[in-house]
Amino acid sequence: MWLVLIAFALPAYADISPNPATKHTIQENARWLKILPFADEQDFKDAAKGFIAPLPNNGIIKDAKGNTVWDMQAFQFILKQKKAPNTVNPSLWRQMQLVMQGGLFKVCDRIYQIRNADLSNMTVIEGDTGIIVIDPLISAETAKAALALYFEHRPEKPIKAVLYSHSHVDHFGGVRGIIDEKDVRDGKIKIIAPEGFTEAAVSENVYAGNAMSRRATYMYGNLLPPSPEGQVGAGLGTTTSTGTVTLILPTDLITKTGQKMTIDGLDFEFLLAPGSEAPAEMHWYIPQLKAVSAAENCTHTLHNTYTLRGAKIRDPLAWSKYLNETIEMWGKDAEVLYAMHHWPVWGNEAVIKDLKMARDGYRFINDQTLRLANMGYTPDQIAEQVHFPEALQQHWAMRGYYGTVYHNVKATYVFYLGWFDGNPSNLHVLPPVEAAKRYVKYMGGAEEILTKARKAYENGEYRWVAEVCNHIVFSDPSNKDARKLVADALEQLGYQSESGPWRNFYLTGAQELRNGIEKLPAPQTASPDFLLAMKTTMLLDYLAIRINPERSAGKDMKINLALTDTSEQYVLDLHNSTLSHYKGADKDAVVTVNMTRDVLNRIFLRQTTVPEAIKEGEIALDGDPQKLKDLIAMMDTFPFWFNIVTPNAPLPKQ
Template identity: 80%
Template sequence: MKGIRLFFFIWLAIPFLSNTTLANVSPNPASDITKAANAQWLKILPFANEQDFKDATKGLVAPLPNNGIIKDAKGRVVWNMQLFKFVLEQKKSPETVNPSLWRQMQLVMQGGLFKVCDRLYQIRNADLSNMTIIEGDTGIIVIDPLISTETAKAALDLYYAHRPKKPVVAVFYSHSHVDHYGGVRGIIDEKDVRDGKVKIIAPEGFTEAAVSENLYAGNAMSRRATYMYGNMLPPSPQGQVGAGLGTTTSTGTITLILPTDLIKETGQKMSIDGLDFEFLMAPDSEAPAEMHWYVKQLKAISAAENCTHTLHNTYTLRGAKIRNPLAWSKYLNETIQLWGKDAEILYGMHHWPVWGHDAVIENLAMARDGYRYINDQTLRLANMGYTPDQIAEQVHFPEKLAQHWAMRGYYGSVYHNVKATYVFYLGWFDGNPSNLHVLPPVEAAKKYVEYMGGAQEILTKARKAYEKGEYRWVAEVGNHVVFADPSNEEARMLVADALEQLGYQAESGPWRNFYLTGAQELRNGVKELPTPNTAAPDIIKAVDTSMLLDYTAIRLNPEKAAGKVITINLALTDSSEKYVLELRNSALSNRIGTADKADLSIDIPRALLNNVFLQETTLDDALKSKEVTVRGDEKKLHDLLGMLDNFPFWFNIVTPNKPLSKK
């Protein structure tokens, strides 16, 4: 297992590289067509309505200290809002940024400690997410302690600088994404949890969801996340301006302390330090494990991340399982029914709250209607025989939803959510047999180029299309030329130019980042920079042993394993777990139990196995430990390890990937 890197929550990992090693990019200005397209947004959307700016600044107690710069114990910067200060320096959007996205990022950049109401405070823009603090009778309840211990500690320190220093008596994890629990060790000591001084409350299924979502496909997700979050783009009006959901992601220490109390059913109530909480279960919405809650004394609802100031993702472009828009809508409807009558505040795990009964209901209802609309209209058109591409072009929000700022596509988009919904119900195949077994991209591209008269003929026509502003088409047809011949510099530069203009026009932060990162890599190539090891010790410890073994099986090279049969008994001496690993037919299975006829048996503490996966030791060194016993043919183990692939991180995306070599 030497060389194993587990990629957990890797959509947050690559900002380690951000702003420290930036490619030498010379971006183009906005074209006249892009300028005109962006100017149209000022006529389409209600920019005169500035209620969000009033709400985003309401209740400010103190700004973020140190100009929004947070460092770790070694002085390394893990959060730096100075890089994005240009967003606040001019009200009018630059010609290279969609005005709607620019408005959103100006709102997101409003950071600091805010008083929402008596006993309820939030620290915003100290990370991708918010940290919320509710004051109990004797202590405080901290909700969603950010991504990193460093940003969480800085957020709590800011609170304590302006409020009484009461102890933390409870921590909530609203859902199973790392920006809502990763900084927990920055605000509490695990000993206090073990001693019963601090409760950690989370929805049922939290732990499994938290450690599993990005495990198996982690390397691919991580690479794609460099595009989604624009981590390799310099923050600037022609580069990264933010992600819509927040500015960016912190790059500090990710931790996890497991929950002590699980919320298992809607209607479950809990009294915490003098406050009455009622919960609503919302699984398979924005996260596999998620919950809403209401605090009676505050008349305040939190719908976690299911109702924020953006249309969210039912499918995230970094890659993940598709989310259920119908369930999402129904949870929001149920939230209105349960607590809407008396609610006066709606606060979320991102962005700013809304105040007043009517505004609370409007925001919940608009989100409910939006996700329902995406679900139902996708299925309506699918049942009429339309394909995903056709449906995505036809489905648009009705005017009232489209004019509601909180349902604009700053993070998700109607277009890609519709496509995801089709796949959620019907899968990737659109029913047309011509699309059932298409040629792979490189082979297809070469034939397209041949049939269209050769690369130069295509580029001549594509350049005319570019001058007309047909950037989508230029990117599509030019991509065939690039995949047919990646060395064609003219094709690469033309596609990059088209992607760049599409990025300048994009309302969605992730769409902008994808377009501009693609343009950058076409111009400069893929820079194989150092990648961080993102397997946090707390996460490894929480992973089920079978999942670790499953991940190992994913790395099995079938050609190297061809014809090999190996059976291994694995006993974990500190957890009393016993597993059998069976290699047959180039598939490595695992099951609980013991095989009667194994090639070898290994007794090893799970803690030592964790160290192997954390790359704190090699398996060879671990096998020399007195804690480990090996019986049988040890060579079989080394044979098996020799069959495992190591995943390259910096694989190509906008140019063809290298073909697999068969050994």
């Protein structure tokens, strides 16, 4: 999975008044009990197998200041009743009851997992003289607590290596909670990761990080109270921890499939899987333990080939082929399959079944999208038509708790053919607000639409009510009746959703329509460790993204940047409202800016500003200082709490 760096304190939830489930929602949710094999209890047996001890302190983990960064006590309501409440899809309720099985577990001889101490699992493998830790969670605090739980019940041996299975932050962000970087520098601890890990880990959250973080508050339900009417989890895990996100760079890279490495007496064989669930990802097998891991490419959910928070689309065909390669390389001998989320499966037959089902699911999405696209169908049409065959539908581990067939199919269309569906009427449509005003006028005005939409709501036509009344909201955000009706419709859609992220999106949208945006402490989309890992060119590219074309129109200039501690020199070239950069120095530059990379990092972390650094003598200027001020004035500052379910204000005229 991915995770944008959400690092704010647990919110004080907004006052909301959720509606009960309507009769249509109750009927829809009851239908699921008839079409899925709820009598199959094998997952509950597997999720409980090997249990050693529960999470400490009732699943509450705090930081050094006493702030709660992980709270499973708030989700205990999920375990108190087997039957799903009317406001939760029974399939999602079942999944979250399984996810809530947390604590320390023995997977097999020498392999242990700490589950539900964060969104992901932390795995501990016992070597000959120490331990190997795989994927140290999101936050240093949760990782530290997880390792402490392991040491309470197993011999306390030194960490010999840390493996990052892939480049999403829930699989490395807690690393400083379990090891000291000095031990890495001294060669006492190896950090092993797939090729391309560092660039992938630091780049995804930067260029579009502000938008991703805002949308992630919807996807992970961070703004919703945990309750049967609110947040029940994300399908892939419960939620995201909110502690200290860290990074220590790898010392050893896996660069090819088939690469082998002996780590503290255990033999590892690796398979590279770039461009699957993450840009940099790897599978591995330990022959002595007959244990295989496909990282996050085979868990107990259909995953995202496109994540609703926003990210580059993933390749379902490559994903499928990596799983097939895993079967070919190790399937004959593997006796346990463990993943970076959820619970393992045991026995060769079960291992092969899960790998094959996942392989077939992603291949089916890829191939059927292209089959129908080549017949001329559009993404919306294809998404409504593609459904898994019966065997995949009935396989719990491919249900859409996190990704869904519907939105993965749309993503696959865009992956191959882009956003345009070929219909010229859709080539240059009106922007949302202008179109909404015309829709409302054409349909007879807001009151006429609302009268009809209320009848549609009473008939359970919630998708249509949300779609049509959204036009009223975008044409007139102050229309309280329209906002309420859209919120009511979204709420019922949330109650019906099998996908955790879909539920969270619907319910968060409903909450903001009713109560407005509660501006909580803003998430941080960067941390010191991430900035230290970033190349200077990436930071300069981010500056270029912030250039406002109106304020920079017709203003050409070159500025030299000299980083005195790293001996890097760049020319910032402003031309045609674009800010390019290249190595070196230009004699025609209007000013030369001398600073250290550390000062540049602190500016990006908002620990200081350019004027403050100049005043403190941390930046020295040679040339016209006004030109640097002019460049800074051309840059936009991105607001975090932008509107999602109501229109954003028009850009101010320059």
